[in-house]
Amino acid sequence: xxxxxxxxxxxxxxxxxxxxxxxxxxxxxxxxxxxxxxxxxxxxxxxxxxxxxxxxxxxxxxxxxxxxxxxxxxxxxxxxxxxxxxxxxxxxxxxxxxxxxxxxxxxxxxxxxxxxxxxxxxxxxxxxxxxxxxxxxxxxxxxxxxxxxxxxxxxxxxxxxxxxxxxxxxxxxxxxxxxxxxxxxxxxxxxxxxxxxxxxxxxxxxxxxxxxxxxxxxxxxxxxxxxxxxxxxxxxxxxxxxxxxxxxxxxxxxxxxxxxxxxxxxxxxxxxxxxxxxxxxxxxxxxxxxxxxxxxxxxxxxxxxxxxxxxxxxxxxxxxxxxxxxxxxxxxxxxxxxxxxxxxxxxxxxxxxxxxxxxxxxxxxxxxxxxx
Amino acid sequence: xxxxxxxxxxxxxxxxxxxxxxxxxxxxxxxxxxxxxxxxxxxxxxxxxxxxxxxxxxxxxxxxxxxxxxxxxxxxxxxxxxxxxxxxxxxxxxxxxxxxxxxxxxxxxxxxxxxxxxxxxxxxxxxxxxxxxxxxxxxxxxxxxxxxxxxxxxxxxxxxxxxxxxxxxxxxxxxxxxxxxxxxxxxxxxxxxxxxxxxxxxxxxxxxxxxxxxxxxxxxxxxxxxxxxxxxxxxxxxxxxxxxxxxxxxxxxxxxxxxxxxxxxxxxxxxxxxxxxxxxxxxxxxxxxxxxxxxxxxxxxxxxxxxxxxxxxxxxxxxxxxxxxxxxxxxxxxxxxxxxxxxxxxxxxxxxxxxxxxxxxxxxxxxxxxxx
Numbered sequence: 001x002x003x004x005x006x007x008x009x010x011x012x013x014x015x016x017x018x019x020x021x022x023x024x025x026x027x028x029x030x031x032x033x034x035x036x037x038x039x040x041x042x043x044x045x046x047x048x049x050x051x052x053x054x055x056x057x058x059x060x061x062x063x064x065x066x067x068x069x070x071x072x073x074x075x076x077x078x079x080x081x082x083x084x085x086x087x088x089x090x091x092x093x094x095x096x097x098x099x100x101x102x103x104x105x106x107x108x109x110x111x112x113x114x115x116x117x118x119x120x121x122x123x124x125x126x127x128x129x130x131x132x133x134x135x136x137x138x139x140x141x142x143x144x145x146x147x148x149x150x151x152x153x154x155x156x157x158x159x160x161x162x163x164x165x166x167x168x169x170x171x172x173x174x175x176x177x178x179x180x181x182x183x184x185x186x187x188x189x190x191x192x193x194x195x196x197x198x199x200x201x202x203x204x205x206x207x208x209x210x211x212x213x214x215x216x217x218x219x220x221x222x223x224x225x226x227x228x229x230x231x232x233x234x235x236x237x238x239x240x241x242x243x244x245x246x247x248x249x250x251x252x253x254x255x256x257x258x259x260x261x262x263x264x265x266x267x268x269x270x271x272x273x274x275x276x277x278x279x280x281x282x283x284x285x286x287x288x289x290x291x292x293x294x295x296x297x298x299x300x301x302x303x304x305x306x307x308x309x310x311x312x313x314x315x316x317x318x319x320x321x322x323x324x325x326x327x328x329x330x331x332x333x334x335x336x337x338x339x340x341x342x343x344x345x346x347x348x349x350x351x352x353x354x355x356x357x358x359x360x361x362x363x364x365x366x367x368x369x370x371x372x
Numbered sequence: 373x374x375x376x377x378x379x380x381x382x383x384x385x386x387x388x389x390x391x392x393x394x395x396x397x398x399x400x401x402x403x404x405x406x407x408x409x410x411x412x413x414x415x416x417x418x419x420x421x422x423x424x425x426x427x428x429x430x431x432x433x434x435x436x437x438x439x440x441x442x443x444x445x446x447x448x449x450x451x452x453x454x455x456x457x458x459x460x461x462x463x464x465x466x467x468x469x470x471x472x473x474x475x476x477x478x479x480x481x482x483x484x485x486x487x488x489x490x491x492x493x494x495x496x497x498x499x500x501x502x503x504x505x506x507x508x509x510x511x512x513x514x515x516x517x518x519x520x521x522x523x524x525x526x527x528x529x530x531x532x533x534x535x536x537x538x539x540x541x542x543x544x545x546x547x548x549x550x551x552x553x554x555x556x557x558x559x560x561x562x563x564x565x566x567x568x569x570x571x572x573x574x575x576x577x578x579x580x581x582x583x584x585x586x587x588x589x590x591x592x593x594x595x596x597x598x599x600x601x602x603x604x605x606x607x608x609x610x611x612x613x614x615x616x617x618x619x620x621x622x623x624x625x626x627x628x629x630x631x632x633x634x635x636x637x638x639x640x641x642x643x644x645x646x647x648x649x650x651x652x653x654x655x656x657x658x659x660x661x662x663x664x665x666x667x668x669x670x671x672x673x674x675x676x677x678x679x680x681x682x683x684x685x686x687x688x689x690x691x692x693x694x695x696x697x698x699x700x701x702x703x704x705x706x707x708x709x710x711x712x713x714x715x716x717x718x719x720x721x722x723x724x725x726x727x728x729x730x731x732x733x734x735x736x737x738x739x740x741x742x743x744x
Contacts (some may be wrong), residue, residue, distance in 0.1 A: 029685065030404075030481070043588050062585045062673070064715050069588070079673060082693055108485050109402070113503045115484040131485045180563055188556050196589040197573070213434045216415050216441070217568040301434070301451060313401065321454055343436050 003148045004040055004071045007141070008054060011039070014137050015052040021102035023050045023134050024089055028061075031109055034310035035138050037240055042070035046078070047085060049092035057096055059088045085114075086121050093125060100124045105134045143307050143315040144331040149241065150355065153333055156238035157353065157364035159193050160245060167232065168370050171225040171249055179204035179219040182232055190236045199235035199242030200312045206230045210248075210347040213302055213339070225249045225372060229258065229346040231339075235312065244308050244335050245367040246351035252372075260296070261340045262348050262369060268292055268338035269350050272304065276354050276361040278330040286320035289338055298340050305335040308353060332356045333364065375520045376412055376443045379513070380426060383411070386509050387424040393474035395422045395506050396461055400433075403481055406682035407510045409612055414442035418450070419457060421464035429468055431460045457486075458493050465497060472496045477506045515679050515687040516703040521613065522727065525705055528610035529725065529736035531565050532617060539604065540742050543597040543621055551576035551591040554604055562608045571607035571614030572684045578602045582620075582719040585674055585711070597621045597744060601630065601718040603711075607684065616680050616707050617739040618723035624744075632668070633712045634720050634741060640664055640710035641722050644676065648726050648733040650702045658692035661710055670712050677707040680725060704728045705736065 001009070015023060025048040027036040036048045045061040057074045059081065060066035066075045074095070081087035093104060105128040106118060118127045128134075145153065163186060170176035176185060183202040190198055205215035207228025215231070224230050228251065235244040250262055268289045275285045286304040293300055305318030316326030318334055328334070334356065339349030350369055355362040373381070387395060397420040399408040408420045417433040429446045431453065432438035438447045446467070453459035465476060477500040478490060490499045500506075517525065535558060542548035548557060555574040562570055577587035579600030587603070596602050600623065607616040622634055640661045647657045658676040665672055677690030688698030690706055700706070706728065711721030722741055727734040 032402075045586070064713070065584050065588055077673070082695075109483045111481045112484045112487040112501045113480050129484045180560065184556060184560050187559055188552065191552055191591070191593060197591075201569070212437050214417070214437075216437055219563070219569070221563060301449070323454075341436070 002071060003146060006146070008039055008050060008056070010141060011050065011134070011138060012052055012054045014134060015050075015105075018134070019103055020105050020128070020134060021052055021098040022093055022096060023105045024048070024085075024092070024107065025050070025135075026085060026107050028085075031107065033107060033109075033135075034240070035135070035142065037310055038138075038142055040070050040072050042066055042072070043240070046070075047088050047092075048072070049089070049096060051096040051098065055096055057092050059092070086118055089118070090122060093122075098125065101126065103128055105129075108133060108135050139315050142309055144329050145309065145333055146331070149309070150331070152239045152241050153243075153353075153355065153364055156195075156236060156241055156243050159190070159195060159236055159238060160243040160353075160365050162193070163189060163234075163236070164245065164247060164365070164367055167247060171370065172372065176224065178221050179206055179209075179224045180221045182224050183219040183234075186234050195236040195238045196240070197237050199237040199244060203231065203233040205232075205347070207346050211341050211343050211345075212347070213341060225251060227251050227253060229254075229262070229348045231347055231349055233349065233351065235308075240310050242308050242310070242312050243353055243365060244312055244351065245353065245365045246337060246339070246349040247367050248348045248350060248369045250348065250369060250371055255345065257342075258345050261298075261342065261345060264293065264296055264298060265338050265340055265348050265350050266369060269336060269352070272336055272338065273354065273361055273363070276328060276334065276336065276356060278328055278356055278358055280328045282316050282318050282326040282328055283320055283324045286318050286324075290320050293340070300339060301341065302337075302339065305337050305351075305354075307332060307334050309333065328356050330356050330358045374443060375518060378518070380411055380422060380428070382513060383422065383506070383510060384424055384426050386506060387422075387477075390506070391475055392477050392500070392506060393424055393470040394465055394468055395477045396420070396457075396464070396479065397422070397507075398457060398479050400457075403479065405479060405481075405507075406612070407507070407514065409682055410510075410514055412442050412444050414438055414444070415612070418442075419460050419464075420444070421461070421468060423468040423470065427468055429464050431464070458490055461490070462494060465494075470497065473498065475500055477501075480505060480507050511687050514681055516701050517681065517705055518703070521681070522703065524611045524613050525615075525725075525727065525736060528567075528608060528613055528615050531562070531567060531610060532608055532615040532725075532737050534565070535561060535606075535608070536617065536619060536737070536739055539619060543742065544744065548596065550593050551578055551581075551596045552593045554596050555591040555606075558606050567608040567610045568612070569609050571609040571616060575603065575605040577604075577719070579718050583713050583715050583717075584719070585713060597623060599623050599625060601626075601634070601720045603719055603721055605721065605723065607680075612682050614680050614682070614684050615725055615737060616684055616723065617725065617737045618709060618711070618721040619739050620720045620722060620741045622720065622741060622743055627717065629714075630717050633670075633714065633717060636665065636668055636670060637710050637712055637720050637722050638741060641708060641724070644708055644710065645726065645733055645735070648700060648706065648708065648728060650700055650728055650730055652700045654688050654690050654698040654700055655692055655696045658690050658696075662692050665712065672711060673713060674709075674711065677709050677723075677726075679704060679706050681705065700728050702728055702730045
C-alpha cells in the first residue's frame with residue numbers, strides 16, 4: 001500500500017463510519033487545498049473525488065501533469081465540465097456510482113452563494129458543506145505527519161539549516177548587503193539544492209522596515225544587516241513540504257531597549273520549547289509566552305506558532321486565542337516564533353520548526369538571532 | 373478628492389441606491405481581495421468597513437503598515453477583536469453607527485458554515501452574502517481602470533517591455549541558459565527597477581517541460597532556450613498593478629508540426645487583437661480563436677485572456693465558455709494569450725496586455741515568440 005493509499009484508506013473509513021458516499025476536494029484559484037496533493041500526489045488546479053469504496057477520480061486542469069503526478073484510478077480534463085465544479089461533481093457521482101440520494105461532502109470553504117447553486121443543481125444528492133466534517137477530519141489527519149512526511153521533513157530541515165549557515169556567513173562576510181541579496185540567494189540556492197522552490201515569499205526586512213510583522217513589499221533593495229535589527233523569514237518547499245524559519249540579524253550600536261527586546265525574544269523561545277510535548281494544550285504554551293512578555297509590558301502581535309506541512313499555516317495553532325483547543329501530538333511539526341516589534345526600535349523574531357515526538361520536542365531547524 | 377475617495381464615492385452611491393448601510397471587505401489568508409487596496413491603499417491582511425455615508429474603518433493585522441498605507445478615517449488593530457471577522461463586523465457597525473436592523477453586506481466568498489455563524493452572531497442586522505451584490509459591482513468597477521491606474525499601467529508596461537528586451541538579449545547571448553537563470557533575472561531586475569516584485573511566480577519551462585500549461589515546479593535548473601520550444605510566463609507588480617506576459621523562445625531544428633503550432637499561435641494573436649474593441653462581446657473573440665484552432669484540429673486548453681489589475685486574474689474573461697457574458701469597455705486591460713501544447717512536441721504561448729480604448733486596442737506590452 002502506498003502512502004497515498006494509506007491516507008485515503010483512513011479517510012474512507014471515516015466516510016463509511018459517517019455515511020458519506022463521496023467526497024470532493026478542490027484545489028483551484030481562490031480555494032487552495034493541498035489535501036488534494038496529500039491524498040494523491042497531484043500538485044494542484046484540480047478536483048479530487050473520493051468514493052467511500054476508495055475509488056478515485058481526478059478532474060484536472062492540466063491532464064499531462066495529472067498523468068505524471070496523480071496516483072488515482074481515473075483522470076478527466078476539467079474542460080469536459082466547462083471548468084464548473086458542480087458539473088464535475090454531478091458527473092463524478094454518476095461515474096463513481098454514488099447511489100442517488102446519498103450524502104456527498106463538499107469543502108467547507110465553499111462560498112454561501114455557490115453552495116446554494118450546488119443545492120439547486122444536484123437535486124438527487126444530499127450535499128453537505130459543514131464544519132467538523134470530513135475536510136476538518138482530513139485537516140486533523142494532516143496535522144500528524146506520517147513516517148514518509150517525517151522523513152521528508154528531516155531532509156527539508158537539513159537543507160534549511162544549510163541555508164541558514166550560508167546566510168549567516170554571507171551577511172558576516174558582506175556578500176549579502178541588501179534585502180534583495182538575501183531573498184535572491186534563497187530563490188537560487190533552494191532550487192539548486194533540489195527544492196521545488198520557496199514555501200512562501202521571503203520576507204526580508206532591514207533595520208528600516210523590521211518594525212512590521214510582515215514587511216511590505218516583501219523585500220526591496222534596502223540595507224540588510226546594518227546597525228539595528230533585521231528580520232529574514234523564509235522557508236523551502238521540498239517534495240511539497242514547507243519549512244518556515246525566521247532569522248534575525250542584529251548589529252550594534254544597540255540601545256538598551258533593543259537589547260532587552262532581543263533577549264526577551266530569545267528567552268521566550270527557550271521558555272516555550274520544553275513545553276512543546278505530546279499532550280500539551282497548545283494555548284497554554286502561548287499563554288506562558290504572553291505572560292513572559294506581559295511582565296515586561298510587551299505584546300506580541302501574532303500567534304506563537306502554527307503547524308507546517310504542504311501549507312505554510314496548518315493545524316495546530318500555537319495561539320492564545322480563547323477558542324484554540326488544539327492539543328499537541330507526536331508527529332506534529334509546529335513553528336515556534338516569538339517576536340517583538342516597535343515602530344521606532346524595529347523588530348526581532350526567532351522562528352524554528354519543532355517536531356513533537358514521544359521523547360519530547362525535536363528542533364528540525366537551527367535558526368538564530370545572529371549578533372554581528 | 374483622491375482616487376481612493378473617488379472610488380469609494382461610487383461604491384457608496386451604489387450602497388445608498390441599494391439600501392446597504394455598511395459593507396465589509398476582507399483581505400486575509402485564504403480570502404484575498406485586493407478591492408481593499410483599491411479602496412484605501414492598504415496592501416492587505418485587513419478588513420475594511422465602509423459606511424454608506426462614506427466613513428471608513430480599517431481593521432488591520434499590522435497597524436504600523438496600516439498607518440503608513442491606509443487612507444481611511446479610522447484604524448483598529450485586528451487583535452482587538454481576537455482576529456475574528458464577526459467580532460470586527462459587530463464592532464464596526466456600532467462604531468460607524470449602522471442603524472440596528474439595517475443591511476450589512478459581507479463578501480460573497482464567505483464560506484457557507486461561516487455565513488451561518490454571521491447570521492447567528494449578528495442578530496440585530498440583516499447580513500447579505502450574495503452574487504451580483506456590492507462586491508460584484510466593485511469587481512466590475514475595478515475592471516475599468518481609472519486615469520491613475522492607466523498611468524500606472526503605462527509605466528508598468530514600459531518596465532515589462534524593458535525586461536522582455538533584456539530577456540531576449542540574455543537568451544541570445546547565452547547569459548540565460550536555464551529556467552532558473554530566467555526566473556532569477558526577473559526577481560532581481562524587477563525590484564531594481566522599482567517594482568514591488570513579480571505579480572506571480574514566474575513560469576519558466578524549457579523544451580522538456582513546455583508541454584504543460586503551467587509548468588510544475590514553476591522553474592528548475594533545466595535547460596531554457598535550447599532546441600525546441602520554451603515558455604516564459606511572467607509579470608511585474610508595480611504600485612500594486614500586475615502585468616502578465618508570456619514569451620516563447622523557439623530554436624531549431626523544429627519539426628513541421630512544431631512550425632505549424634508556432635505560426636498558428638501567432639496567427640491567433642493577430643486575428644484576435646483587432647477584435648478587442650470597446651463594445652465587443654468577449655466570448656466572440658475567444659470563439660474566433662477556437663474556430664481558427666479547430667480548423668487545424670487543435671484545442672487550446674485554457675481561456676484566451678483575462679483582465680489584469682491588482683490581481684493577476686480579474687474581470688473580464690476572454691473565454692468561450694457559454695456563461696461568459698462579459699463585454700469589453702474602454703479602460704479595460706486584458707491579456708491576449710493564445711497557446712497550444714503537445715505532450716511530445718512541447719508548448720508555445722504568446723501573451724500580451726491590451727488596453728481597450730475608444731480608438732481601438734492598444735498593446736501595452738510587446739512580448740513575442742523569439743526565434744533563436
